[in-house]
Amino acid sequence: xxxxVSAAISIAFHGTAFAMVLxxxxxxxxxxxxxxxxxxxxxxxxxxxxxxxxxxxxxQFGVPFALAVPGAMxxxxxxxxPLERFLYRPLYGADELDQVLMTMGLVxxxxxxxxxxxxxxxxxxxxxxALSGQxxxxxxxxxxxxxxxxxxxxxxxxxxxxxxxxxxxxAQIRAAVDNRRMAQSVGINTARLFTVxxxxxxxxxxxxxxxxxxxLAIDPGYALEHLVYFLIVVxxxxxxxxxxxxxxxxxxxxxxxxxxxxxxxxxxxxIYALTMAVLLWKPRGLFGQA
Amino acid sequence: MTQGxxxxxxxxxxxxxxxxxxxxxxxxxxxxxxxxxPDYLALGAQVLATVLFGLSVDLVLGYAGxxxxxxxxxYGVGAYTAGYLAxxxxxxxxxxxxxxxAMAGLAGFLSGLVILRTQGLSILMLxxxxxxxxxxxxxxxxxxxxxxxxxxxxxxxxxxGIFDFDLYGKTAYCYALVVLFFGWAVARIIVHSSFGRSLTxxxxxxxxxxxxxxxxxxxxxxxxxxxxxxxxxxxxxIAQTTQLVALNSLSIELSGTILVMVILGGVGRLYGxxxxxxxxxxxxxxxxxxxxxxxxxxxxxxxxLVVAFGRGGVLGLVDALARRLGxxxx
Amino acid sequence: MSGAALETRALCKSFGAxxxxxxxxxxxxxxxxxxxxxxxxxxxxxxxxxxxxxLAPSTGQILLGGHDVTRLSQAQRVKRGLARTFQINQxxxxxxxxxxxxxxxxxxxxxxGDFFRPAGKRRAVIEEAHALLERLGIAGEALRPVRxxxxxxxxxxxxAVALGLDPKVLLLDEPAAGVxxxxxxxxxxxIERLGPEIALLIIEHDMELVFRLxxxxxxxxxxxxxxxGTPQEIAADPRVREVYLGERxxx
Numbered sequence: 001x002x003x004x005v006s007a008a009i010s011i012a013f014h015g016t017a018f019a020m021v022l023x024x025x026x027x028x029x030x031x032x033x034x035x036x037x038x039x040x041x042x043x044x045x046x047x048x049x050x051x052x053x054x055x056x057x058x059x060q061f062g063v064p065f066a067l068a069v070p071g072a073m074x075x076x077x078x079x080x081x082p083l084e085r086f087l088y089r090p091l092y093g094a095d096e097l098d099q100v101l102m103t104m105g106l107v108x109x110x111x112x113x114x115x116x117x118x119x120x121x122x123x124x125x126x127x128x129x130a131l132s133g134q135x136x137x138x139x140x141x142x143x144x145x146x147x148x149x150x151x152x153x154x155x156x157x158x159x160x161x162x163x164x165x166x167x168x169x170x171a172q173i174r175a176a177v178d179n180r181r182m183a184q185s186v187g188i189n190t191a192r193l194f195t196v197x198x199x200x201x202x203x204x205x206x207x208x209x210x211x212x213x214x215x216l217a218i219d220p221g222y223a224l225e226h227l228v229y230f231l232i233v234v235x236x237x238x239x240x241x242x243x244x245x246x247x248x249x250x251x252x253x254x255x256x257x258x259x260x261x262x263x264x265x266x267x268x269x270x271i272y273a274l275t276m277a278v279l280l281w282k283p284r285g286l287f288g289q290a
Numbered sequence: 291m292t293q294g295x296x297x298x299x300x301x302x303x304x305x306x307x308x309x310x311x312x313x314x315x316x317x318x319x320x321x322x323x324x325x326x327x328p329d330y331l332a333l334g335a336q337v338l339a340t341v342l343f344g345l346s347v348d349l350v351l352g353y354a355g356x357x358x359x360x361x362x363x364x365y366g367v368g369a370y371t372a373g374y375l376a377x378x379x380x381x382x383x384x385x386x387x388x389x390x391x392a393m394a395g396l397a398g399f400l401s402g403l404v405i406l407r408t409q410g411l412s413i414l415m416l417x418x419x420x421x422x423x424x425x426x427x428x429x430x431x432x433x434x435x436x437x438x439x440x441x442x443x444x445x446x447x448x449x450x451g452i453f454d455f456d457l458y459g460k461t462a463y464c465y466a467l468v469v470l471f472f473g474w475a476v477a478r479i480i481v482h483s484s485f486g487r488s489l490t491x492x493x494x495x496x497x498x499x500x501x502x503x504x505x506x507x508x509x510x511x512x513x514x515x516x517x518x519x520x521x522x523x524x525x526x527x528i529a530q531t532t533q534l535v536a537l538n539s540l541s542i543e544l545s546g547t548i549l550v551m552v553i554l555g556g557v558g559r560l561y562g563x564x565x566x567x568x569x570x571x572x573x574x575x576x577x578x579x580x581x582x583x584x585x586x587x588x589x590x591x592x593x594x595l596v597v598a599f600g601r602g603g604v605l606g607l608v609d610a611l612a613r614r615l616g617x618x619x620x
Numbered sequence: 621m622s623g624a625a626l627e628t629r630a631l632c633k634s635f636g637a638x639x640x641x642x643x644x645x646x647x648x649x650x651x652x653x654x655x656x657x658x659x660x661x662x663x664x665x666x667x668x669x670x671x672x673x674x675l676a677p678s679t680g681q682i683l684l685g686g687h688d689v690t691r692l693s694q695a696q697r698v699k700r701g702l703a704r705t706f707q708i709n710q711x712x713x714x715x716x717x718x719x720x721x722x723x724x725x726x727x728x729x730x731x732x733g734d735f736f737r738p739a740g741k742r743r744a745v746i747e748e749a750h751a752l753l754e755r756l757g758i759a760g761e762a763l764r765p766v767r768x769x770x771x772x773x774x775x776x777x778x779x780a781v782a783l784g785l786d787p788k789v790l791l792l793d794e795p796a797a798g799v800x801x802x803x804x805x806x807x808x809x810x811i812e813r814l815g816p817e818i819a820l821l822i823i824e825h826d827m828e829l830v831f832r833l834x835x836x837x838x839x840x841x842x843x844x845x846x847x848x849g850t851p852q853e854i855a856a857d858p859r860v861r862e863v864y865l866g867e868r869x870x871x
Contacts, residue, residue: 039411087594095355096410098597101553104546105593112587224543228422235415267430272423276416280404283412307738482738482744484726491723494712501699501710502724504732504787571727 009140011258017146019253020153022214024208025226027160027245028201034177034240035197036092039099041105044223044230047115050076050206051218055123065128069210076206077199084198089191093217107223114173114220122217145214152211160242173197177240229256232275238285247286307482315565320467324460332459335531337571338466339526342473344552344563345518349477351549352558353486354513355493356406356488359545360421363401366540367604368394368522373441373535383465387526394522395515397424402514406507407500409496411456418542425540440536444529455531462531470528473520480516489513493558550589553596556605565604567592624683625650625819626671626702626789631680633670633843640666641677642844648789649814655834656823659863662821663843673697684789698727703780703787705764707794707823713767717758717777720766721749724784745843749784751763755809771801779810790814792822799828808832832853837842839863 029043037282057063063071087106091099126132126254134141164170172193176183184190209218217224233252237244252271259270278286323334343365350356368390375386392493405416427433436442448454453461481485491499492506499506529535538544555566577585601611626648633641640663648654657666669675671682673694682690684700692700711756712720726732728746740746758776762792766774775795782790795811796804804826811833814820824830830837830851837854841863847854854860 011580037349039414084354086422091597096414097351099555100357100414101593104549105590105597108546108586108590108593112584112590116584116587175531186572228418228542231418236409239411267429269423269426269430272419273516275419275421276404276423277417279408279412280417283408290553307740463863464818479738482740483735484732484737484739484742486733487719487723487739488727488732490715491712495710497674497706498710498712499723500674500694500783501698501704501706502781503695503727504723505695574742 006140007261011261012254013142013150014146015254015257017149018215019249021208022229022233022247022253023153023249024156026208026230026237026249027179027203027242028204029230030234030237030241031075031173031177032194032198032201032237033234035173036088038088038092039096040088040103041227041231042103042110042223043099043201044062044226045106046076046080046202046205046273047108047209047212047216047226048110048201048220049079050116050209050216051125051213051222052123054208055082055125055213055218056118058126059124061184063115065131069207072210073203073206074115077203080199082196082203084195088132088198089194092194107280110223111220114222122219123213125213125218127214148212149211156207157242157246164242169196174185181280202287219242232271234276234285236275236285238288241287244285244287258278291370291550295365306417308569313561317471324463328458328460328471331463332531333571335459335462335466336528337568338470339524339527339531339550339566340548340571341521341563342466342470342527343521343548343561344567345473345477346520346524346554346562347548347552348516348557348563349480349520349549351552352366352562353481353489353493354508354510355489358417359414359434359542359549360417361517361548362540362542362544363417363421363424364394364398364518364521365525365544365548366424367397367430367518367540368525368527370435370525370533371443371522372526373444373529374434376444376446376530376533377441381445382451383446383449385532386446386467386530387523390522390526390529391519395519399511399515402511402518406510406514416599417545421540421542421545425537429537429590430538431554435535435537436538441529441532444533444535446530446533456493457533461619466527466531473523476516477520480513485509485512550593552603553593554603556603562603562605569604606612621728622715623650623686624686626821627650627683627686628671628683629683631667631670631682632678633666633675634678641680642842644669644840644843644845645717646838646845648819648821650788650819651820652683652821653833654819654821654836655830656821656840657825657827657830657837658840658846661842662840663860664809665793666843668704668793672702672791676708681849698785698787701786701788702791703785703789704791705782705784705795707791707797709771709774709778709798711766711774711777713766715771716763716792717753717761717780718746718749720777721752721780721784722746724781724804725749725752728785748772752780752784755807756783771798772806773864775807776810777800779807779840788819789819790821794823794825796824796826802803804829 025044026045029040031040033040050072050143052066053075057068058065087102091102126271131145131148133144135144135147164174172183172188173185176190176193178187215223229252233245235252237246237248256268256271257275259266259268282288308596311316320338323451324331327334346452347361352357371390375389380386399582401420405420407414408416446455447514449461449465455461488499488504488509492509496506525539551566553566554563554569555562555564628644631641631644633639634802642779644667656667658664666675670677673692677690681688684697684702687700689697689700713721722745723732725748726742731742731745750759750762753762756776756779758773758780761769761773767775767849769777773799779795787869795807799807808829822830822833834851836848837851838848839854839860846863847857847859
């Protein structure tokens with residue numbers, strides 16, 4: 001009985017930490033896909049780029065964690081802006097196949113670039129001493145870094161929700177997701193909005209990739225390996241929402257951890273089967289617009 | 291009275307399905323390769339089998355307009371079926387091939403029934419999920435598939451009991467060529483039939499197709515099943531000629547790569563795979579002297595450029611050139 | 621069993637708080653020349669979508685030739701003799717004019733699902749499609765891709781495709797919409813020449829067209845039928861004038 005509860009707590013904890021990483025990476029994708037109607041398979045590239053920048057800043061230049069993470073986010077956002085302008089924007093409204101091919105091309109290139117500059121193995125990640133070790137909660141102790149992940153994830157979700165609901169920028173995004181043409185006719189500069197949203201979403205992905213380096217290792221194949229999970233979070237959650245991917249990420253993170261722990265001989269099989277079931281029941285996701 | 295103009299229209303419409311001389315070219319080339327490049331027949335057999343796989347993708351993508359990132363699912367099912375039979379005493383290639391076609395077709399039928407009710411992103415996602423699901427199943431069912439180590443102990447018998455699979459790949463090449471020929475014949479007949487034309491209609495404007503009484507879902511499931519069976523045949527060919535089946539036959543990478551190969555040649559023109567696959571595979575084979583990851587960089591870059599500059603592929607370029615030359619002559 | 625070619629009984633459709641069809645009882649007589657008019661947002665196109673099956677009703681019944689088709693799909697209703705055109709052309713833009721109409725004709729002939737015979741060999745289908753093009757005066761452009769045609773000509777193709785289905789009930793959703801005023805005459809001619817075996821329902825804003833073609837008019841306002849009658853009755857009805865005057869800008 002005791003071990004079952006203990007196992008459940010463990011699964012909940014690690015599952016939530018995993019969910020936070022998935023959420024951070026995928027929320028930007030949900031917003032941009034809902035906003036621009038663009039099938040972006042290359043979103044994971046921004047996440048792994050964030051991871052690479054952070055580990056390089058920390059490992060090679062001795063930059064402390066607290067600065068390396070925002071540094072990585074800024075670097076990735078700077079990278080995202082020209083990409084959006086020159087590669088993504090011409091394809092808004094284009095054939096789905098074109099979007100799939102272009103972003104697939106970016107993924108392939110990222111695999112090669114990652115291997116070329118950083119080698120084929122995963123980047124070692126050493127959390128700062130303040131966040132290492134264990135945290136004691138009386139009877140149980142939890143890894144400090146993962147606790148930090150969960151904590152910062154919760155804070156970020158709240159900030160994002162507030163940002164979307166309470167700021168003008170958020171209102172513009174919501175309007176444009178709802179009805180792009182209407183938004184344009186009310187004077188919202190959708191082109192600039194898209195660029196900013198894209199950069200922001202990519203920066204969030206970079207944050208997720210950097211912070212999550214402990215759970216999703218930073219290696220060249222990252223964008224391809226984890227593509228399906230990011231897409232599951234977004235499609236199950238529903239495009240263009242903040243809340244949807246959160247719920248989906250929690251479901252995915254916890255059930256993935258649970259299945260791998262309790263039924264390792266099935267691996268991720270049930271996750272995929274469940275995803276199919278959900279998508280067939282609600283093709284636009286749990287919180288997607290009708 | 292109207293007979294003159296009427297016959298003209300019908301005649302022009304009708305000419306499309308008649309065999310043109312240029313269509314014999316791939317077969318002549320294939321036969322020529324057999325005599326001119328005897329050292330490359332093993333690679334040649336793989337190219338031929340992959341062309342069949344590409345053809346199956348072209349059927350759903352170029353004709354029905356279904357964007358799929360998971361067609362390797364059916365290829366893999368075919369490969370594992372043929373491999374499993376060969377590893378358990380049923381080594382006759384024809385039997386393995388037919389079983390693979392049946393299993394892959396069944397997989398296509400079932401997943402098609404489920405997936406093709408939705409549209410757009412949903413279909414894309416679901417094709418991905420099906421593929422990844424089957425790969426995970428194969429990964430875990432080690433007793434059947436060999437898991438991450440791949441299927442072991444395949445023992446493939448001589449084709450038709452006579453032609454032994456030799457070290458030079460001669461049997462493999464001819465076997466693959468014959469199977470590809472049948473696959474091509476099937477594809478060609480379908481594409482030029484009324485059914486094939488209706489698929490083009492579905493791709494171009496599905497709302498209109500509903501409004502003219504077309505049973506869209508039924509047609510899509512049908513072509514998806516046929517395409518899956520064809521992909522399964524390709525998988526079986528590779529399994530039997532290389533005597534190897536591994537998890538990568540069910541991978542998304544493979545699904546993506548076959549997509550690239552067909553795009554390179556040109557989608558929706560029946561012969562895209564015949565051009566794109568050999569181009570890609572031969573280039574990759576030459577390039578393998580260099581580090582394999584650089585290859586992905588160039589392919590990625592090529593994809594980005596192809597999309598930026600119009601993705602008619604090689605056949606699209608040929609078309610555009612022909613049009614320009616035609617205009618020049620006038 | 622009513623004798624109407626098309627009938628709706630208490631047809632309702634709501635999207636949450638928005639009601640686009642409010643207990644519509646409508647009858648289209650065989651061989652009718654019936655127009656459906658109303659101000660913008662009255663729900664005319666929604667009505668066509670409901671009748672054709674593109675939209676599922678919330679409640680109510682739809683009958684085609686006396687048979688209940690409420691549960692049938694669009695394609696199934698087409699098989700029972702219903703055809704429609706779209707307000708904005710829905711054609712196969714990359715295909716030729718002839719191919720567009722051939723697709724419809726071959727569906728009607730029931731051969732569109734056949735694998736084996738090449739489409740090009742189906743003389744009967746192709747010749748029937750071509751004859752239709754001649755009837756509408758667009759046979760000269762038979763082999764041109766639709767997207768190369770002027771919008772007005774494309775509108776004719778749109779009608780040809782619907783006629784290719786040999787319908788008993790034809791729904792024309794704003795056939796003159798988007799057509800330059802010089803070319804509306806052609807469309808009116810074609811509609812006038814349609815045979816008595818087709819029951820015609822036209823959605824239109826162009827009053828000249830309506831009064832010329834219709835023998836009966838239904839006025840739809842905010843999803844409900846306001847009044848129905850002959851053109852003279854409708855023109856004289858003060859409620860109709862109010863609905864339309866309320867819309868027009870003051871002189």
